[in-house]
Amino acid sequence: MSINSSLPKALNLNVLPVYAKGITGRNVRVAVLDDGIEYDHEDLVQNYDPQISWNYNEDNSDPYPKPDDDDSSHGTRCAGEIAMMANNKKCGVGIAYNSRIGCIKMLGGLVYDLLEGSSLGFALDKVDIYSSSWGPMDNGQTMEAPGIFAKEALARGVVLGRKGLGSIYVWASGNGRKKGDNCNCDGYAASIYTITIGSADDKGRGAWYSEKCASVMTVTYSSGNDSDQMISTTDVGNSCTVQHTGTSASAPLAAGIIALALEANPKLTWRDVQHIIVRSATREPLTKGDDWHKNGAGLFYSTKLGFGLMDADALVNLAQRWKTVPKQKIDKVNGSLIENPSQTNSQKIIFNYTDKTIRHLEHVQVIITATCQYRGALELFLSSPSGTQTAILDRRPRDYFAGNCFDSWPFMSVATWSENPYGQWQLDIRDTTPLVMKQNIRSIGFVQLVLYGTTHAPSSLIFP
Ligand SMILES: [Ca+2]
Ligand SMILES: [Ca+2]
Ligand SMILES: [Ca+2]
Numbered sequence: 452m453s454i455n456s457s458l459p460k461a462l463n464l465n466v467l468p469v470y471a472k473g474i475t476g477r478n479v480r481v482a483v484l485d486d487g488i489e490y491d492h493e494d495l496v497q498n499y500d501p502q503i504s505w506n507y508n509e510d511n512s513d514p515y516p517k518p519d520d521d522d523s524s525h526g527t528r529c530a531g532e533i534a535m536m537a538n539n540k541k542c543g544v545g546i547a548y549n550s551r552i553g554c555i556k557m558l559g560g561l562v563y564d565l566l567e568g569s570s571l572g573f574a575l576d577k578v579d580i581y582s583s584s585w586g587p588m589d590n591g592q593t594m595e596a597p598g599i600f601a602k603e604a605l606a607r608g609v610v611l612g613r614k615g616l617g618s619i620y621v622w623a624s625g626n627g628r629k630k631g632d633n634c635n636c637d638g639y640a641a642s643i644y645t646i647t648i649g650s651a652d653d654k655g656r657g658a659w660y661s662e663k664c665a666s667v668m669t670v671t672y673s674s675g676n677d678s679d680q681m682i683s684t685t686d687v688g689n690s691c692t693v694q695h696t697g698t699s700a701s702a703p704l705a706a707g708i709i710a711l712a713l714e715a716n717p718k719l720t721w722r723d724v725q726h727i728i729v730r731s732a733t734r735e736p737l738t739k740g741d742d743w744h745k746n747g748a749g750l751f752y753s754t755k756l757g758f759g760l761m762d763a764d765a766l767v768n769l770a771q772r773w774k775t776v777p778k779q780k781i782d783k784v785n786g787s788l789i790e791n792p793s794q795t796n797s798q799k800i801i802f803n804y805t806d807k808t809i810r811h812l813e814h815v816q817v818i819i820t821a822t823c824q825y826r827g828a829l830e831l832f833l834s835s836p837s838g839t840q841t842a843i844l845d846r847r848p849r850d851y852f853a854g855n856c857f858d859s860w861p862f863m864s865v866a867t868w869s870e871n872p873y874g875q876w877q878l879d880i881r882d883t884t885p886l887v888m889k890q891n892i893r894s895i896g897f898v899q900l901v902l903y904g905t906t907h908a909p910s911s912l913i914f915p
Contacts, residue, residue: 747837
């Protein structure tokens with residue numbers, strides 16, 4: 452295949468065996484939610500799909516980026532990673548180079564809840580995958596959830612999108628790692644409806660900017676240090692760049708790989724897609740010194756790298772033989788605070804799950820309300836009955852917020868995927884402030900554990 456020679460190394464997430472099967476993203480429609488797309492770009496024009504494109508900033512059907520503005524190149528760069536054409540001697544090859552690409556322009560102006568909600572629900576009957584590389588400020592002190600409209604749009608998308616199979620929302624984990632940010636403080640990334648994507652560098656480590664948190668599901672390669680390789684893609688002005696970077700570059704790569712899986716098996720539901728990513732991601736190229744833990748179901752997980760690097764061939768193979776998972780069940784358990792007067796700056800909360808409705812876990816949330824004096828000093832650890840301990844919040848030294856520190860905030864974790872949740876769960880709230888500042892945690896209100904999963908294991912796992 453002539454595309455082999457032009458495929459940049461950083462984009463090689465084991466996609467070549469998939470192309471050899473003739474799978475290239477055909478009939479799959481991907482929309483990037485971004486600052487526009489140069490749809491007449493030579494390497495995009497053929498795959499551009501106006502039906503899945505809109506400009507919410509100016510409220511018209513033309514999502515062209517602001518002309519002569521290099522700062523409006525983000526959407527065009529992301530789109531190229533997914534759908535650059537093959538064999539045309541221009542720029543490079545998109546991961547799903549025969550998919551249809553659109554842009555929902557919404558980062559070209561003031562961003563507000565109604566605009567986000569409209570964007571996340573645009574052309575719900577046509578878009579298969581929405582790729583988002585945006586969210587709250589990555590400054591290590593913001594804690595922000597989607598507003599009413601955005602939240603509603605995500606919940607509706609997974610029910611009504613793709614003719615009831617559910618829209619696929621791909622989300623960048625964020626670039627705030629250097630500022631101590633944690634993507635579980637970003638309610639978009641922490642949503643169970645979004646597939647949260649981090650970045651690995653070409654040395655096989657979590658990239659220096661890539662935020663960690665327990666809702667990171669998987670990683671793709673992106674840029675590393677300045678001297679390392681960056682991502683090649685289309686750029687505005689009908690040009691090409693070799694300098695696309697950050698988790699912004701990782702999410703579209705994941706969207707492209709998922710497009711290949713959807714061509715291989717168009718019947719996958721939004722939850723099927725998450726299951727097959729968990730099972731096909733590979734830890735092998737990423738073993739250098741990151742925080743891997745084996746969970747109670749035998750799956751390795753890291754809050755930096757999720758279940759590992761996406762492997763397109765393994766994902767597509769699993770997609771082809773995957774049978775739809777049973778209906779999602781949800782169970783809730785209220786926590787009880789275990790008083791520990793000798794250690795006022797560390798609290799323990801217990802949840803006893805004695806129901807047998809869910810025996811095969813997917814997502815877990817801890818919803819917590821608490822007041823404190825220095826939010827960034829708090830760390831939250833969740834332990835499952837199988838003994839898996841996961842940091843659902845790391846300390847964020849720059850977050851000096853005091854007051855209603857957690858206001859029914861849902862901390863999400865995928866670390867216990869496929870475990871049996873029956874038994875005792877424990878939440879440890881640890882305060883890392885120096886002893887001079889006593890009693891950081893002022894009060895703990897309602898705390899609840901929410902379990903998502905199924906009674907029976909997915910049949911594709913029982914009879915592989
Ligand atoms: Ca090309
Ligand atoms: Ca962030
Ligand atoms: Ca997520």
